[in-house]
Amino acid sequence: MKKLENKVVFITGGNSGIGKAACMEAAREGATVVLADLAGKDHKGTIDAIEALNAKCMFVPIDVADVNSVKQAINATVDKFGRIDVAFNNAGIGGAYSGIHDMPEAVWDKIIAVNLTGQFYCVKYELQQFLKQGGGIIVNMSSLGGLKAEHGLVAYTAAKHGVLGLTKNIAVQYAAQNIRGNAICPYYVETPLLSAAPEAVHSSWIEGTPAKRLCTPEEVAKAFIYLASEDSSYCNGISLILDGGVMA
């Protein structure tokens, strides 16, 4: 039995890295996949790969930092498929290394706008739909940086800590309405987000984990499927850590 048979799954940032792996894994588990990502980027290859798994899918443009764009993407999904069963609020941008005392306000604003306020916009309008349809599941992308400071990643770690606060509030406010909200907290994952890091920094991340390797997007996608399915029916408000032993 597939774990997401006939479920409509809405994934932001679905065209790259973790989001793309989650789209593929959801398709393998029988879901109808809505790939929501920035307009203007080529998403055809991802859509073709999802369709090759015999899954129904649709691309919707979204800029999570723009509330009207979020509303339009959710409305377009419901217009097409009638409901949203699972939302994976995964879209995000990397951080900028800086001291707090000299962090440019514009950099702070941008990272918070996408990585925290964007999550709030998605959660708000997904919840409105879930309340209408009688339930739903939210999975929010945080990070190990949501649980501990990463030296210099000021706005990123603040945003990812905020995502966990938002997620816990879903759990305590909406459990009675058949709605669950959980978060995923990976250490570094081998995706295009890391491509700007110098080789020495990349190696230091690997050295810093007992696993002596970074996480793969597919491993995060498997954790997403767990939280998106009935397998995790009693999980609500959790921060699921994928860190190869770093926090231990």
Ligand SMILES: NC(=O)c1ccc[n+]([C@@H]2O[C@H](COP(=O)([O-])OP(=O)(O)OC[C@H]3O[C@@H](n4cnc5c(N)ncnc54)[C@H](O)[C@@H]3O)[C@@H](O)[C@H]2O)c1
């Ligand atoms: N890669 C890592 O090491 C790592 C670790 C922990 C958490 N994360 C988190 O996982 C999520 C996905 O990261 P990834 O590594 O797959 O990165 P990625 O860069 O490969 O993919 C990010 C996707 O989000 C989209 N996106 C960016 N800004 C957007 C916006 N304003 N609106 C809509 N879509 C937008 C991009 O177009 C892209 O498709 C992010 O939230 C990131 O913070 C990543």
